[in-house]
Amino acid sequence: MSVSEKNVFTDNQEYLKEKELALEETESSSAGSSQSSLESGDENVGRGNWSGRLDFLLSCVGFAVGLGNIWRFPYLCYQSGGGAFLIPYVIFLFLCGVPLFFLEISYGQFASLSPITVWKISPLFKGVGYGMIIISGIVCVYYNIIITWTIYFLYHSFKAVLPWSTCGNSWNTEKCYIRGEINLTQADNATANGTIGYNVNTTSLLNLSDVTVAFVGGASNTSKSDLVNLTNKVTASEEFWQNEVLQITDGIEDLGTIRWELLICLAIAWIVVFLCLCKGIKSSGRVVYVTATFPYLVLTILLIRGVTLPGAGAGIYFYLVPEWEKLLTFKVWGDAAVQIFYSVGMAWGGLITMASYNKFNNNCYRDAMIVPLINCGTSVFAGLVIFSVLGFMSHETGIDIKNVVTQGPGLTFVAYPEAVARLPISPLWAVLFFLMLFTIGLDSQFGMFETMTSAFVDEFPHLLKNRKVLFTAFFCFIEFLLGIPCIMEGGIYVLQIMDWYCATFSLMLLSLTECVVIAWIYGADRFYKDIELMIGYQPGVWWKICWKYITPATITFVWLFSVTQLSPVTYGDYEYPDGAIVFGWMLGLASIVPVPVCAIIAILGEKGSFVQRIKKLVHHTDDWGPAVEKHRIRYLQSLQNSQESLDSVVCTPLVDVKNMSASQQL
Numbered sequence: 001m002s003v004s005e006k007n008v009f010t011d012n013q014e015y016l017k018e019k020e021l022a023l024e025e026t027e028s029s030s031a032g033s034s035q036s037s038l039e040s041g042d043e044n045v046g047r048g049n050w051s052g053r054l055d056f057l058l059s060c061v062g063f064a065v066g067l068g069n070i071w072r073f074p075y076l077c078y079q080s081g082g083g084a085f086l087i088p089y090v091i092f093l094f095l096c097g098v099p100l101f102f103l104e105i106s107y108g109q110f111a112s113l114s115p116i117t118v119w120k121i122s123p124l125f126k127g128v129g130y131g132m133i134i135i136s137g138i139v140c141v142y143y144n145i146i147i148t149w150t151i152y153f154l155y156h157s158f159k160a161v162l163p164w165s166t167c168g169n170s171w172n173t174e175k176c177y178i179r180g181e182i183n184l185t186q187a188d189n190a191t192a193n194g195t196i197g198y199n200v201n202t203t204s205l206l207n208l209s210d211v212t213v214a215f216v217g218g219a220s221n222t223s224k225s226d227l228v229n230l231t232n233k234v235t236a237s238e239e240f241w242q243n244e245v246l247q248i249t250d251g252i253e254d255l256g257t258i259r260w261e262l263l264i265c266l267a268i269a270w271i272v273v274f275l276c277l278c279k280g281i282k283s284s285g286r287v288v289y290v291t292a293t294f295p296y297l298v299l300t301i302l303l304i305r306g307v308t309l310p311g312a313g314a315g316i317y318f319y320l321v322p323e324w325e326k327l328l329t330f331k332v333w334g335d336a337a338v339q340i341f342y343s344v345g346m347a348w349g350g351l352i353t354m355a356s357y358n359k360f361n362n363n364c365y366r367d368a369m370i371v372p373l374i375n376c377g378t379s380v381f382a383g384l385v386i387f388s389v390l391g392f393m394s395h396e397t398g399i400d401i402k403n404v405v406t407q408g409p410g411l412t413f414v415a416y417p418e419a420v421a422r423l424p425i426s427p428l429w430a431v432l433f434f435l436m437l438f439t440i441g442l443d444s445q446f447g448m449f450e451t452m453t454s455a456f457v458d459e460f461p462h463l464l465k466n467r468k469v470l471f472t473a474f475f476c477f478i479e480f481l482l483g484i485p486c487i488m489e490g491g492i493y494v495l496q497i498m499d500w501y502c503a504t505f506s507l508m509l510l511s512l513t514e515c516v517v518i519a520w521i522y523g524a525d526r527f528y529k530d531i532e533l534m535i536g537y538q539p540g541v542w543w544k545i546c547w548k549y550i551t552p553a554t555i556t557f558v559w560l561f562s563v564t565q566l567s568p569v570t571y572g573d574y575e576y577p578d579g580a581i582v583f584g585w586m587l588g589l590a591s592i593v594p595v596p597v598c599a600i601i602a603i604l605g606e607k608g609s610f611v612q613r614i615k616k617l618v619h620h621t622d623d624w625g626p627a628v629e630k631h632r633i634r635y636l637q638s639l640q641n642s643q644e645s646l647d648s649v650v651c652t653p654l655v656d657v658k659n660m661s662a663s664q665q666l
Helices: 003-029 035-040 053-064 067-071 073-079 082-111 117-121 123-157 202-208 224-230 236-246 260-277 281-291 294-307 312-320 324-328 330-344 350-355 364-397 409-420 426-459 461-487 491-501 505-535 541-565 578-590 594-605 610-618 629-640 643-651 653-659
Strands: none
Touching: 053 281, 053 350, 053 364, 053 426, 067 073, 067 330, 067 364, 067 409, 067 426, 073 082, 073 312, 073 330, 073 364, 082 117, 082 312, 082 324, 082 330, 082 350, 082 364, 082 505, 082 541, 117 123, 117 426, 117 505, 123 236, 123 260, 123 409, 123 426, 123 461, 123 491, 123 505, 123 578, 123 594, 123 610, 236 409, 260 281, 260 426, 260 461, 281 294, 281 426, 294 312, 294 364, 294 426, 312 364, 324 330, 330 364, 330 505, 330 541, 350 426, 364 409, 364 505, 409 426, 426 461, 461 491, 491 578, 505 541, 505 578, 505 629, 594 610
16 A cells, blocks of 8 residues: 555545544434434435335335236146246245345345436446336336226125126126036027036037036036037126126227226226325335235135135145156246246336335345245245135036136136135125235335336436425326226237236346346445445355356346247237237337447446446446445445455545535435
């Protein structure tokens, strides 16, 4: 160390000691004048913090546990080897899911910044933050459409006779039938007075129809020719979904008119989101105590009811019985990796945003272990609930359970409601089920929407900081307008495009970039020291190895698998026109384009040679670090005590801290 460097090092130490003394005097003298902030427990007075540790934990659980845990994982598990599927699922959880979850909440908490401004860590890649915001914005639009459908079903669940359980409604056609009751005559509109016995060959019947024919007790010598009229029959629950809820058209070329009932439900959904988020985390942090815990109460009630039903054991066995040979197939491992990637919530920006409201010394390592495991357990638990009831439905109708199991909206809005309709006091179970879906959807919506509002407030504080309520209302209204095409008669086709393209390959590329930048450019060793500054110790070396090698390799594998599996969007048997497919690709690329665009803009805005500009932009800015001054002082001290960081300390932090305004320090 040169004489000048020693002098600067000494000056730095003296400066930091002076700042510590001044900070202590300021804190003691302002103890009585900061009553509101002390009562709230906020250490980051300018931005705010969660009122309690459980606020953050429950918000993360609510954000990570989404509709995919209910309508995708159970189907994927049974299809991919039952209990054997849990092996690749858990492996990828610890190779990719937990490391990325830990990474995002750690640097979000460290800097107390949302997804755009947090890229002070490496300004060249600020476009990654904008990409996260775009993904969250698009998904927010169609996620609230699913909540809209849930509200519509919830309303109809309060009726004494569930409307999807009968065929005598205005939306039903002559093709309508109820599983367990079929037409015995050639006339489509005839009503059967009897039922078909089990002595009929079920295999032959299935070959006669595009739907599964139900069988209940009784006896008959019905011949194959008697059942020809069952071709293209549609269940009552399917007709309620297609003809009443959606009033679906023939394709995206014909969007039809607005479904006014759904428009009202959509407005209600956005009003609820606004009321829960109008005060940011201070309001949502209270709501999650209900919305994040209520689904578990309902799932438990439904499971207790489900396992007491006849046929439940067969359904659960079908769900969990291991098929070890399927572990030898590439697709099972790929599906497990993709499911982990989507279910934990990486690269959406929500984890960074929620962690940014943590107090600096919150144990983010502990939280990073708890939330993904809860998410994983919830998926398995939900599968038990779903398959116990589907097993009962199979038992009641005589249909092989393989023919009633489905995924996506078909499970939550057709198959499961149909099964619930067969239970005693069916409206009660329907109300509980759709209330559960409503709260699950809201929790995920909270995280995505708060990501957008916080990102813009942090990026433009002088314009939006004191207008966050108004800005939240404005954003809700814009998202409401963008959702209107999805509640038109052909809206399901629009929603399918958004779901198919916007959060697939782009999400993985953003995650890969994020992981590489922090582990290799910022440095995994330095990041470990930042974590130590927050929680008091360094985690095991495993996470460092994951961030540098294993997780990027895993993301690359998942991305390649997804690209090879990606096919043009379809909805059932409907094939989209070329223009719609191009629109889908534009949505998918919308979150990737900001990465190179923002990088080019940043390079053009710097001075010096091209290499000098790149070197400056890949490294963190001078004001990178903890937001609260007392933690920032500790951060600068830790840098000065680190020999390998001395050069950067003497060059930038001292000058920066001395010249920073009070608002920048906070």
